[in-house]
Amino acid sequence: ASHRRSTCTQKPGKRAPGFHRCFFGYFMSKAGLLLVEHLNLDVLDRGIAEEFYCRLLGLQTDPNRPKTRSLHSNCGYLTQFHTGKAKQAQVWRGVIEIVYDSKNLQKISQNAKVEFDTKGSKRSGKPPLISKLTVLKDGHLSLSGPYGNNFLLRTPTETEAAYFEDKRYGIRKYSEKSKALGIGGITVRVKVGNARKIADFYLQVFKFPIQFAEVGKDGDSKLHRATVLASNGAQLIHFLEAKGVEATDDDGEHVAMYIGDFLGTFKRCHKLGLVWVNPRFVHLDNTKSLKEAVESQTFRIRDLKDPKTGEVLLRLEHEIRSAKWPRCPLASV
Template sequence: MGFRPDPRKADNLEKGRDTVWANAGATQVHLSEGKPQPQVLDGFVTLKYPSSSSLRALVSRAEENGVEAQYSDADPDHPIVTLFCPYGNRFVAEVGLGDPRGYQAEAEKALCNGISELTLHTKSSADLPSIAKFYTSVFGMTPDVTPEAVSVPFGPHQKLTFIQGPLLNSEYEDGKGPHISLYLNDLSSAWDNASALGLVYVNPRFKRKAATYEEAVDQCMFRVLDIVDPDTNRKIMRLEHEIRSKYKRDGLTMYKSYPFDS
């Protein structure tokens, strides 16, 4: 895929076990060891690459590694590569820029410019308006809503999109399953909104835990496990969110993993 290993997890990569991080531009993927089995996302990940030639190089690398890759130039101005990892995860690669505001460690050397969109399946299109309400009520975001999809902007260069689709891999044990991370300028408001709906979650897998607001401020993060209808608190789907603060407790010092320049 042209990502680069994060040096902070170099020991795990060398040992061949535990979690590794892969960087591209301002984005990062955390890859668990896959016990008892690999995670497969109900949806797909959209990636940006510098040029059409880099897309063809991606196809060549995939074929060399026995990975299914389909190159389409049906629209000559918008070639697309679709890849399927050996476990069934789907990636869509297209030409485009990454987020210019900053980089993860070593990310400027990556062949991929970064993740631009994460598309997830939901059981019914009837749930899409409630999903939009969730992101507005809890995080203060302004989703784009159509009858077919909800797209939630995660900054100027990324979005999270929900569409109706098959749910084949949505049941996970506590502490497992895919999760997403996002940075907020206002951790306090998000905590208040999530706490009021009873959504604060502590994942037993990780050392950093935040069950109270004070712990969230100290840890610069807290977690939410479920997307709910904020009007009825009806659970719509499970998607763990790691909500990170841009700043440490002093409100001035940036959190150590914050990837942007300002």
């Protein structure tokens, strides 16, 4: 694999040049990023999270899941938000894109505008569900939630709609009433000068296809973006350089993903000393060795490091799973 170079910026709703459409069954047999499955963002109040993700954004939860456990909000058939209660809320370092069909986006937008206009006047001391709201062209919506996370609500591209609306790719229980189709893309702000190194990391360690582009300037500094292309044709992870960002800035949030070359990626991560056990989730996975990776079909890393120098390029926990993981929502080939 090699960098695809581009000097163009990518507009909302447009796919990056060279991005391919995926057909049923293709992605499961290939190495690469199969699915960005969930984002874990701790909250101060489970009830507020349920109001925001379910009532306002139109996601669906499992009614049988105990209220004492973290809230899992199904965003379409395959993707989720996990929002556990904690002493400190976690804020994603960038924008989270959620896609809706045009009819549902219109409904969500109307409800969001009403919620924002009332400023939470009937919330009895609780924080407003929406702290910022901007209506963009084509009816897309940019908003900030109760804990400062930034979302772009938009209609899908053709490839996103083809993937997220097709139940043959998989469907999770209690997801069919979700008004959203799925998480279409996520952006992570990174330290200036690190986007190229992060692109190289994903190419060498994960073997993910990457696009790299210069996207502008901030003063004398050129700003770049590295983009991971999911093999489902419907999801992107952008790593966008921004001034004032340090490599180790994080609140402990994490991204969970399914990948094709699970064991190969584990071996490369293990060789670089990247495999990490989160003490908070040791009851879910405690993978440190290849044998344990084979048994559990999951492992975690916390730091993305330059394979040559060991420099920390980005601190962002990755929960990495194989398609053989027992509760994988993806359909079998």
